[in-house]
Amino acid sequence: MKSVYQNWNMDAELPLEIHRISNLSFYPHFHNELELVYVERGDIIVGVNEEKRQLQAGDMVICCSNDIHYYVSKDLESEVFMLIFKPELIGAAKTWPVDFRFESPFIDSTQPEFSRIGSLLRQMFQENENARTGYPMYIKSCLLELFGTLCRYLPTVPFDRSSSQRFEYKRAKIHKIISFIEANYAMDLSVEMMSERFEMNPSHFCRSFKKAIGMNFKTYLNTIRVLMAEHQLVNTDSSITDIALECGFGSIRTFNRVYKELKGCSPSDTRSSFQ
Amino acid sequence: MKSVYQNWNMDAELPLEIHRISNLSFYPHFHNELELVYVERGDIIVGVNEEKRQLQAGDMVICCSNDIHYYVSKDLESEVFMLIFKPELIGAAKTWPVDFRFESPFIDSTQPEFSRIGSLLRQMFQENENARTGYPMYIKSCLLELFGTLCRYLPTVPFDRSSSQRFEYKRAKIHKIISFIEANYAMDLSVEMMSERFEMNPSHFCRSFKKAIGMNFKTYLNTIRVLMAEHQLVNTDSSITDIALECGFGSIRTFNRVYKELKGCSPSDTRSSFQ
Known part of the structure; x- marks a missing residue:
């Protein structure tokens, strides 16, 4: 099945994909890569491990390495940013995180600390589209700020x-x-x-x-x-x-x-x- | 002489130092690490390779791998941010850059594209001082934005x-x-x-x-x-x-x-x- 859902041709220098997707649906699966979905507009159902929620504009979900996750858009309409990247881009070895877990994969978009995440994703998307000089550095910069923010402000459980x-x-x-x-x-x-x-x-x-x-x-x-x-x-x-x-x-x-x-x-x- | 000027104990995970220094003086030397100096206030004389200038508040200089550089503060007063880090932090192997050179190591602080560099350095300095959760990611994020900006806007010469x-x-x-x-x-x-x-x-x-x-x-x-x-x-x-x-x-x-x-x-x- 890897041939079906892991057909991202990740660049060796910048192993990251960012897409804008309408009405995303995907069956339950898992991988080492980290995945973050941010809802730009509309509604979508997202399941991660044993939690399932209907997300709305501004809501986000983070799937860590090997989390089982799926997306359902049946009878719903939405547009989301989907970010997928190898853990090495944020300094981790094979999987991330190792010594803690987030209490929940769902990110409370009303918390002011997370208010920049939407614009960071839009910037990454634009940098990736335009591919101007130095764009991999700008994209990594946004990615590190995003995950620094999650590490600092999203409640964690030590492992x-x-x-x-x-x-x-x-x-x-x-x-x-x-x-x-x-x-x-x-x-x-x-x-x-x-x-x-x-x-x-x-x-x-x-x-x-x-x-x-x-x-x-x-x-x-x-x-x-x-x-x-x-x-x-x-x-x-x-x-x-x-x-x-x-x-x-x-x-x-x-x-x-x-x-x-x-x-x-x-x-x-x-x-x-x-x- | 390495024992004298290369006594930075660079962390393996975050091989970077950022200091606020008054009246910096240092004799001509070189190293693989990249070095950026930003003048917060006052005046300082800086030489890089065959160029020498007196810098003022807001001015900056970038010393790339193996550039010969020195600082003179005789009869001058200044406070500067000095940033030193290993090239690997911006994705380079041993030295950086390899396939281009900057036309000049001196950065024109009046160019609007470079106006964020001062605040990026202040943020890196604060993050390093406070060492809160996730600070290495925030520091790397600032560093990558800074060097993405230099790559995009500082005139270069292909090599x-x-x-x-x-x-x-x-x-x-x-x-x-x-x-x-x-x-x-x-x-x-x-x-x-x-x-x-x-x-x-x-x-x-x-x-x-x-x-x-x-x-x-x-x-x-x-x-x-x-x-x-x-x-x-x-x-x-x-x-x-x-x-x-x-x-x-x-x-x-x-x-x-x-x-x-x-x-x-x-x-x-x-x-x-x-x-």
Whole structure:
């Protein structure tokens, strides 16, 4: 699945992307890169780890390394700035942060200390668009001021070794489950089979999954399958029936129903709009 | 001589020093670290490579890697911010810049693009003093904005391979001469001996030296000797006569005369004021 969501071609000198996106939707995933989303206008639902909120203009969310996060724009309209970058840009090694956690990933935009973040993101976006002499220095400068501000003013929880280990153990298990689904979505996966494989009883598996991912196992599995199917509809000439079966749907009827439910249009609509 | 002027204990995480200094004087030297001096008030004479100017409040000078630079405050009063840091902090490897040179190290403070530099330095100084949570990020942020501004607005000269080689060859020769004097100041050095050693005719040696260093050979040699003597007067119990001879002065009388000329007080004044 990395091929689908990690197709950012991050520059080695400035491993950072900043985009302005309308009606952002993205299924639950995680990565080492840090991600910050700032709502310019409208409303969007954002989930990070076990918290979910509907954000409005001026609201922000910070996803730290390996936080599981997702975006839902169904029946909502919004425009957001999305900033993604490698931890090394703020002086960290592989992941950030290591010795603390933020109490919450959601940033209270009414707090005066955070009032500059919106304009910092607009400046980064403009610098990146214009690419004038010295722009990487200006972008890094804004990034460091932004994260200096978060470190100084966003409430944190210190992370000792044992709480860190418990947290990482729990997260590593969820990461394994997600990675397994991403690798095997074409197979006939069920709650029974998954809970057996990961040595949990089925109701514990369902509860843990829903809590960590923000949606139930079946919806998550369908989301991945639809995403892969959409990719094939747009980029290959395979028949819709072949795609349905290759992506793990039992029948073309189920495929059509689930696809329409999640995407709001039929598979053949997607295909014809890209031809 | 590195022990005298490079005694900054630069932090590995934030290899940067920022100081507020009154009446700064320092003899010609060079290093890989970048150095920026901003005059808060008063006047100071600054030399960089072959340029020398008297700076006033609001004026600035940037010394790039290996630029030969010095400060003179004789008969002048000033307060300056001095910023020194390793090139890696602005994303460079060992030295900076590599593929261009600034047309002049002196920064025209009346140009509106540079008007924020003073407040950036004051902010860096305050952040460093207060050392609140996240201060390294704030300091790096200011530093990157400052150097982004210089790169964007200070006129530069592109450096191709051949002009770069000529420049570096000439500079390497001066560096060798300086290093030789720093290592052998206790010996009986003369223009004749130096020009023979460095295979230049004496008048060419004197002209090149004065042009590169901003003072003649004899004054430079005396400056180094006085600096070393001062260090011994303050930090050892050696007799003033021993110090004079150890630092290359032919007699105690010469030592007293030269020391007073350069420092404005006698060696015994220095010793007694530190006892």
